[in-house]
Amino acid sequence: MAELRYRGTVVQRGEDETVLDALERAGVAPPSSCRAGACQSCLLRARAGTPPADAQRGVRESLRLRGYFLACRARPDGDLELDDGDEDRQVEAEIVELGHLSDDVLGVRLMPRRAFEHRAGQYVTLRRHDGPSRSYSIASLPEAGALELHVRVVPGGAMSGWLAHTARVGDTVSLQGPAGDCFYLQDRPTQDLLLAGTGTGAAPLLGILRDALRHGHRGQVVVVHGARTHAGLYLEQAFSSLARAHANVRYHRAVLAGEPSDGVTVGPLDAVLSDLVPVPKDWGIVLCGDPGVVHAARRRVFLAGAAMADIRADAFVPTAAAPGLA
Amino acid sequence: MPTLYESLGGQAAVDAAVDIFYRKMLADERVARFFEAVDMDRQAAKQKAFLTMVFGGPANYTGKDMTRAHSHLLRDGLNDTHVDIVIAHLGATLGELGVAQGLIAQVAAIAESVRDDILGRRGAGA
Numbered sequence: 260m261a262e263l264r265y266r267g268t269v270v271q272r273g274e275d276e277t278v279l280d281a282l283e284r285a286g287v288a289p290p291s292s293c294r295a296g297a298c299q300s301c302l303l304r305a306r307a308g309t310p311p312a313d314a315q316r317g318v319r320e321s322l323r324l325r326g327y328f329l330a331c332r333a334r335p336d337g338d339l340e341l342d343d344g345d346e347d348r349q350v351e352a353e354i355v356e357l358g359h360l361s362d363d364v365l366g367v368r369l370m371p372r373r374a375f376e377h378r379a380g381q382y383v384t385l386r387r388h389d390g391p392s393r394s395y396s397i398a399s400l401p402e403a404g405a406l407e408l409h410v411r412v413v414p415g416g417a418m419s420g421w422l423a424h425t426a427r428v429g430d431t432v433s434l435q436g437p438a439g440d441c442f443y444l445q446d447r448p449t450q451d452l453l454l455a456g457t458g459t460g461a462a463p464l465l466g467i468l469r470d471a472l473r474h475g476h477r478g479q480v481v482v483v484h485g486a487r488t489h490a491g492l493y494l495e496q497a498f499s500s501l502a503r504a505h506a507n508v509r510y511h512r513a514v515l516a517g518e519p520s521d522g523v524t525v526g527p528l529d530a531v532l533s534d535l536v537p538v539p540k541d542w543g544i545v546l547c548g549d550p551g552v553v554h555a556a557r558r559r560v561f562l563a564g565a566a567m568a569d570i571r572a573d574a575f576v577p578t579a580a581a582p583g584l585a
Numbered sequence: 586m587p588t589l590y591e592s593l594g595g596q597a598a599v600d601a602a603v604d605i606f607y608r609k610m611l612a613d614e615r616v617a618r619f620f621e622a623v624d625m626d627r628q629a630a631k632q633k634a635f636l637t638m639v640f641g642g643p644a645n646y647t648g649k650d651m652t653r654a655h656s657h658l659l660r661d662g663l664n665d666t667h668v669d670i671v672i673a674h675l676g677a678t679l680g681e682l683g684v685a686q687g688l689i690a691q692v693a694a695i696a697e698s699v700r701d702d703i704l705g706r707r708g709a710g711a
């Protein structure tokens with residue numbers, strides 16, 4: 260049975276427990292959110308002992324080699340001595356701009372206090388001081404300096420509610436990351452790209468599109484943004500004007516409810532994608548946003564011929580309740 | 586003499602086969618449901634592990650590992666027919682890649698050899 264040591268506490272991992280479950284039971288919970296390996300909020304370091312390889316999937320190589328792993332995915336058989344990792348893993352960042360992009364989407368700009376290497380489309384984990392930890396995708400290019408994030412305001416949301424109602428320009432948060440492989444690949448300048456997502460999943464798509472255009476991408480780029488209703492298509496202007504300015508960029512909208520019109524299709528995103536690109540063989544595909552939609556779309560494009568290695572996706576998995584807290 | 590794994594082309598052969606094989610599994614409604622619950626990122630890694638193993642490559646799974654990896658599927662009704670289907674898709678995948686019949690038979694034999702582990706008919710409590 261594995262023994263875990265963390266912040267001066269020793270706890271035995273129970274049969275089916277993850278490291279996160281066990282530490283929570285012992286009252287020394289690290290930050291967490293999705294409990295599904297998607298957000299990297301629960302990143303810990305094993306100072307001694309070997310974390311399971313399965314719990315290191317998606318963790319950046321430089322961190323993986325130093326023993327970092329995701330506590331929500333780890334069911335180690337051996338003992339682990341844990342800590343939160345190096346101080347310098349967290350970077351302070353100041354909120355330099357905070358406003359509404361639509362009724363329920365905030366545009367947030369964060370200026371890191373130190374160099375913070377990242378790619379447009381990756382995600383960062385934001386931590387309020389002494390508060391929750393949540394991940395958001397980057398819509399801006401690194402040269403912009405400040406990171407642009409799009410945050411949907413969730414009723415009762417610990418992070419989005421704070422940003423909407425309490426936070427002010429000048430406040431600071433800490434940033435961890437970046438993580439994720441949803442970014443533009445410079446070595447494929449002629450590959451056709453399908454960038455699709457729902458809701459604020461449009462943020463990384465905008466970032467990737469900006470990066471592709473900056474690099475003079477020559478293949479076509481098809482952007483598909485889905486939302487429940489037309490009101491959710493909060494980047495209509497930004498995407499439309501990029502499509503007007505670049506002959507190889509097409510912008511499509513998909514809504515679940517409403518009237519079809521020019522460039523707007525009514526139907527689930529995965530079905531719309533297969534109408535637009537019936538055979539996505541050799542396409543580079545990025546899918547972001549609602550986990551169910553991302554899953555369905557990924558399955559659909561794969562079955563239609565896209566290579567698994569050419570499909571990259573970030574499912575915006577929401578915060579899950581801890582076991583026992585029904 | 587080269588090993589079976591080397592004859593097939595090693596890691597490159599696994600990479601070439603994984604998409605074709607996984608697409609066949611997901612497209613076949615008799616077995617697709619077993620793979621639905623697993624997220625596709627993780628599943629691709631598991632498919633590679635499966636192929637490496639049946640290609641006679643560097644996999645260090647024991648029969649007990651195989652029983653454990655599939656025990657939750659047994660509860661969902663996994664049976665001999667499903668194993669037959671998987672082995673058939675495996676053969677068809679290799680056929681599409683131009684692998685010789687003799688090698689395909691050897692791969693099928695490795696898959697066959699763990700059938701009882703997969704179906705929980707060997708080892709403790711079975």
Ligand SMILES: Cc1cc2nc3c(=O)[nH]c(=O)nc-3n(C[C@H](O)[C@H](O)[C@H](O)COP(=O)(O)OP(=O)(O)OC[C@H]3O[C@@H](n4cnc5c(N)ncnc54)[C@H](O)[C@@H]3O)c2cc1C
Pocket residue numbers: 292293297298382391393394395396397408409410411412413414415416417418419420459460462463573574575576577578579580
């Ligand atoms: C890789 C990754 C990237 C992400 N990128 C973005 C991004 O760019 N923009 C963005 O707005 N969000 C993004 N998210 C989601 C984000 O991390 C938070 O989950 C979200 O902002 C809600 O956090 P909160 O603290 O406001 O609400 P919480 O306090 O976490 O949630 C309050 C309640 O609402 C529920 N809830 C929250 N969201 C949903 C939902 N979508 N569906 C159902 N129930 C829900 C929670 O389960 C909880 O009960 C991303 C998530 C991941 C994993």
Ligand code: HEM
Pocket residue numbers: 616619620623631634635638639646654655658663667668669671672695696697699700703
């Ligand atoms: C024919 C012999 C088979 C072999 C040699 C085999 C081998 C494997 C291997 C090596 C893994 C990865 C284990 C791990 O690392 O966790 C695996 C996982 C899996 N196998 Fe098989 N398998 C076989 C048959 C089947 C069949 C018939 C099905 C269902 C139709 C199936 C469904 C799965 C699923 C769904 C997983 C992922 C389980 C999970 O992680 O949730 N397998 N298999």
Ligand code: FES
Pocket residue numbers: 290291292293294295296297298299300301302329330331332
């Ligand atoms: S990755 Fe562990 S809580 Fe999200």
